[in-house]
Amino acid sequence: MGAFNTIAFKPEYCDGCNACMTACATAKAGNSDILNSRIQIVADGETFELAMCRQCADPKCVANCPAAALAKNGADGVIEWDGTKCVNCLLCTVGCAYGGIVHNAAVGHVVKCDTCDGDPACVKACERGALKYHTTANIYNEVGDLEDLFVPGLAGCQGCNTELIMRHTMRRIGPDSVLAAPPGCIPGMGSVGYNGLTGTKVPVFHPLLTNTASMLTGIKRHYKRQGREVNAVALAGDGGTADVGFQSLSGAAERGEQILFICVDNEGYMNTGMQRSGCTPFGAWTSTTPVGERGKGKTQDAKNLPLLMMMHNCEYVATASTAFMEDLYEKLDRAIDASKRGFAYLHIYSPCTTGWRFPSAENIEVARKAVETNFVMLWEFNPRDGLRLSRSLDDARPIDEYLNALGKYRHLEPEQVGHIEATLHKNVELIRGFAEGRRHAMA
Amino acid sequence: MTQTEYLIVGASHAALSALQAIRMQDAEGSITMVTRDDALPYSPTVLPYVVSGRSAPERVALKDGAWFEQNKVGFIRGAAVTKVDAAAKRAKLSSGEEIAYGKLLLATGAAPILPPIPGLKDVGFHVLRTLDDAVALNRALPTTKQAVVLGAGLVGMHAAENLAKAGAQVTVVEMQPRVLAGYFDAEAAAIIEAAFAAKGVKLLLGAKVSRCETAGQGARVTTDNGATLDADLLLVAAGVAPVTDYLAGSGVAVDRGVLVDDTMRASADGIWAAGDVAQAKGFYDEAKTLNGILPSAVEQGRIAGQSMSGDAAIRPWPGGVPLNTYTFFGQQAVSVGSQDAGEVVRKEADAQHYLKIVMQDNRLAGIFGINVPFDPGVMWEIILRRIDLAPVREAFLADPQKTARTIMSRTWR
Ligand SMILES: Cc1cc2nc3c(=O)[nH]c(=O)nc-3n(C[C@H](O)[C@H](O)[C@H](O)COP(=O)(O)OP(=O)(O)OC[C@H]3O[C@@H](n4cnc5c(N)ncnc54)[C@H](O)[C@@H]3O)c2cc1C
Numbered sequence: 061m062g063a064f065n066t067i068a069f070k071p072e073y074c075d076g077c078n079a080c081m082t083a084c085a086t087a088k089a090g091n092s093d094i095l096n097s098r099i100q101i102v103a104d105g106e107t108f109e110l111a112m113c114r115q116c117a118d119p120k121c122v123a124n125c126p127a128a129a130l131a132k133n134g135a136d137g138v139i140e141w142d143g144t145k146c147v148n149c150l151l152c153t154v155g156c157a158y159g160g161i162v163h164n165a166a167v168g169h170v171v172k173c174d175t176c177d178g179d180p181a182c183v184k185a186c187e188r189g190a191l192k193y194h195t196t197a198n199i200y201n202e203v204g205d206l207e208d209l210f211v212p213g214l215a216g217c218q219g220c221n222t223e224l225i226m227r228h229t230m231r232r233i234g235p236d237s238v239l240a241a242p243p244g245c246i247p248g249m250g251s252v253g254y255n256g257l258t259g260t261k262v263p264v265f266h267p268l269l270t271n272t273a274s275m276l277t278g279i280k281r282h283y284k285r286q287g288r289e290v291n292a293v294a295l296a297g298d299g300g301t302a303d304v305g306f307q308s309l310s311g312a313a314e315r316g317e318q319i320l321f322i323c324v325d326n327e328g329y330m331n332t333g334m335q336r337s338g339c340t341p342f343g344a345w346t347s348t349t350p351v352g353e354r355g356k357g358k359t360q361d362a363k364n365l366p367l368l369m370m371m372h373n374c375e376y377v378a379t380a381s382t383a384f385m386e387d388l389y390e391k392l393d394r395a396i397d398a399s400k401r402g403f404a405y406l407h408i409y410s411p412c413t414t415g416w417r418f419p420s421a422e423n424i425e426v427a428r429k430a431v432e433t434n435f436v437m438l439w440e441f442n443p444r445d446g447l448r449l450s451r452s453l454d455d456a457r458p459i460d461e462y463l464n465a466l467g468k469y470r471h472l473e474p475e476q477v478g479h480i481e482a483t484l485h486k487n488v489e490l491i492r493g494f495a496e497g498r499r500h501a502m503a
Numbered sequence: 504m505t506q507t508e509y510l511i512v513g514a515s516h517a518a519l520s521a522l523q524a525i526r527m528q529d530a531e532g533s534i535t536m537v538t539r540d541d542a543l544p545y546s547p548t549v550l551p552y553v554v555s556g557r558s559a560p561e562r563v564a565l566k567d568g569a570w571f572e573q574n575k576v577g578f579i580r581g582a583a584v585t586k587v588d589a590a591a592k593r594a595k596l597s598s599g600e601e602i603a604y605g606k607l608l609l610a611t612g613a614a615p616i617l618p619p620i621p622g623l624k625d626v627g628f629h630v631l632r633t634l635d636d637a638v639a640l641n642r643a644l645p646t647t648k649q650a651v652v653l654g655a656g657l658v659g660m661h662a663a664e665n666l667a668k669a670g671a672q673v674t675v676v677e678m679q680p681r682v683l684a685g686y687f688d689a690e691a692a693a694i695i696e697a698a699f700a701a702k703g704v705k706l707l708l709g710a711k712v713s714r715c716e717t718a719g720q721g722a723r724v725t726t727d728n729g730a731t732l733d734a735d736l737l738l739v740a741a742g743v744a745p746v747t748d749y750l751a752g753s754g755v756a757v758d759r760g761v762l763v764d765d766t767m768r769a770s771a772d773g774i775w776a777a778g779d780v781a782q783a784k785g786f787y788d789e790a791k792t793l794n795g796i797l798p799s800a801v802e803q804g805r806i807a808g809q810s811m812s813g814d815a816a817i818r819p820w821p822g823g824v825p826l827n828t829y830t831f832f833g834q835q836a837v838s839v840g841s842q843d844a845g846e847v848v849r850k851e852a853d854a855q856h857y858l859k860i861v862m863q864d865n866r867l868a869g870i871f872g873i874n875v876p877f878d879p880g881v882m883w884e885i886i887l888r889r890i891d892l893a894p895v896r897e898a899f900l901a902d903p904q905k906t907a908r909t910i911m912s913r914t915w916r
Binding site for chain 2: 151165
């Protein structure tokens with residue numbers, strides 16, 4: 061068993077055109093009567109809701125079936141219905157709390173979504189992107205067998221994105237590694253150890269905030285001299301990267317040290333009580349940019365660290381987000397590879413449930429919104445090809461969708477939102493410029 | 504003597520659901536499942552279709568040997584538990600074997616009640632609860648010309664339909680003034696009764712059997728209002744009672760069923776009970792009742808398994824809600840909730856359709872339909888969550904299916 065592909069619905073993109081239902085009815089019943097559709101979009105005033113099979117992990121329709129006519133397929137996760145065994149008792153419809161398996165009077169038995177064998181007709185028919193077929197699960201299945209290089213039970217906050225990044229990246233980088241974890245959430249949650257026991261299954265050390273890249277340099281060079289191929293990896297916070305750690309980082313990048321430096325950017329010093337950092341964006345609440353009668357959050361813009369790193373002409377620089385794991389993994393592979401030749405820098409955005417003030421279950425959603433509003437831009441760079449966008453910057457969602465999701469922006473006044481929009485626009489144009497410059501240079 | 508961490512008695516819905524819940528939490532703890540049936544696990548609910556021939560007996564197994572192996576479960580079939588020693592934590596089997604357990608789940612379900620009718624014991628009759636019962640009935644079908652069914656509950660009605668479809672002249676005798684009295688009111692029952700009458704099934708309602716005697720190859724049944732019926736097949740479907748005989752002297756408190764708390768714990772240490780055998784609190788009324796339906800067995804089994812394996816995600820039993828789906832002659836009847844735990848806020852019926860909605864203080868108490876589409880599982884959840892329908896009351900009454908789906912999508916998607 062592993063993770064499965066899934067059909068996802070984003071009601072905010074749905075306009076109720078019913079194309080998905082028509083497509084489903086056509087695919088499944090051979091006519092366009094939407095009553096035959098196994099995906100049902102329900103209009104609720106201006107908004108749209110969804111009734112359809114969730115392909116549950118612990119499906120109650122299956123448990124409620126007395127005839128063994130329903131079963132979850134262990135390979136693709138789809139709950140399959142066997143018409144030769146079904147007795148039409150409808151008890152599956154009692155078990156399902158989602159309206160996902162329904163008696164269809166026209167055909168005389170229950171019907172449910174089977175994801176069209178992994179090529180869902182409804183998704184293809186949705187022009188507005190409200191329905192998506194997420195295949196990200198493939199990655200998790202691929203890397204699922206790789207060893208998790210951290211112990212279970214790290215003490216991250218509930219819903220911590222950083223823990224996710226640590227586990228996923230190190231899994232892929234592999235056990236032939238030495239890890240540097242400068243002060244921040246990453247060692248704070250236990251990766252460098254408690255009571256004399258380490259929380260990491262590879263050699264790990266806890267440099268000062270200031271000397272991470274130089275210590276790694278020494279370690280990498282030492283192993284090279286011994287003739288051993290070892291990944292020298294840093295997992296550092298944005299403070300340890302952009303502010304206090306920047307001097308040694310800049311030096312190592314300029315010298316082209318063969319290091320993979322990963323910045324986990326949660327936009328502040330979250331571990332020590334949510335103080336501002338150079339990566340904290342304008343307007344954000346932190347404990348040192350408070351909100352009150354006079355204070356209205358941070359008064360300066362964040363520095364654009366990945367761009368600064370690009371200007372070092374590193375072997376590889378990229379930005380990534382856990383909401384786009386395929387992209388993240390591809391970049392990670394390229395970064396690992398580049399770090400064998402020179403300095404590789406990966407900047408991963410990591411929404412912080414505790415410090416940014418949003419419900420812990422929404423971390424990936426927040427990460428996704430950051431990208432979809434262009435607040436965070438996904439791109440990569442190498443000295444030969446220049447900067448390349450990983451995702452189009454066109455058709456961005458309004459920035460409000462991102463700002464409204466976060467408690468740290470709750471106090472924003474319209475002028476502040478205006479400032480954020482203006483900065484965002486500038487940043488987008490800047491990145492676009494680099495991307496187009498690349499095209500020029502290559503033409 | 505066999506030693507096992509978890510001993511599960513029974514191999515039907517409650518038992519299987521508990522087993523799955525235990526394995527989600529405890530991948531290694533030893534599990535033994537014992538069932539008195541000499542068959543792979545199957546559901547009593549599928550049996551009417553074994554009777555009719557639609558389901559082949561060898562295709563109704565809910566799990567196979569490979570599944571038991573995969574889940575590292577010792578499966579003992581064809582052996583009944585005959586005695587439980589709660590203090591010593593031991594169970595005795597009809598095979599003579601003794602099993603020492605750490606934790607015990609009683610999921611022995613229910614068995615048909617034989618009403619105290621003079622002469623019944625002396626005539627040949629059928630019941631329908633086990634696969635063997637169903638196969639015997641299926642064999643008897645071709646030669647049955649006149650059948651009498653005692654009881655117009657779900658079992659009796661399913662059987663009557665199949666007997667009629669096989670060409671027999673069928674009479675159903677029922678004490679209540681209507682069929683399926685536990686799930687439907689008079690108007691709804693009338694639609695069902697009409698469908699049966701149209702297929703030639705005779706329904707003797709409000710009638711009680713007073714005597715049975717042997718007559719030729721079959722039985723003669725006399726009712727209290729003087730009718731006599733000859734039957735070459737007599738089916739007794741007068742309700743069920745929990746199977747608890749093996750608990751005599753065990754110290755486990757039994758009322759009508761095994762009394763359990765909200766995590767399905769019985770009165771004795773280390774013992775849980777779930778499904779038809781258990782007597783747990785009702786949803787509308789805290790008093791402990793029997794709620795012998797498949798979806799309750801599944802839920803209770805899961806809760807029991809979570810409690811037995813110490814799953815922190817356990818959510819206590821919310822209380823039994825009567826509900827059922829009933830398909831008859833290609834028509835669909837659905838009953839979710841209580842007929843009388845509130846006031847009727849919408850009701851309409853014609854010859855083919857029926858819909859009734861019962862609410863209490865803008866909360867759904869029950870919804871009942873025949874040939875009217877709505878999602879029973881969504882309605883059940885709306886009842887359990889006691890969702891305030893005041894803001895959508897009109898819409899809900901006008902289009903319960905659509906409004907309920909909207910609530911679902913917004914509340915627990
Ligand atoms: C004909 C028929 C139709 C039905 N239709 C419906 C329906 O439409 N909808 C609905 O909700 N419900 C229906 N039911 C009821 C439903 O089948 C039960 O509620 C459900 O099966 C209960 O599951 P359970 O696991 O509690 O017990 P059961 O299914 O009764 O299983 C009991 C298990 O315990 C075993 N056992 C019993 N005694 C012992 C012992 N001493 N030692 C070892 N093993 C023992 C049995 O072999 C069996 O495996 C129907 C029942 C019948 C008979």
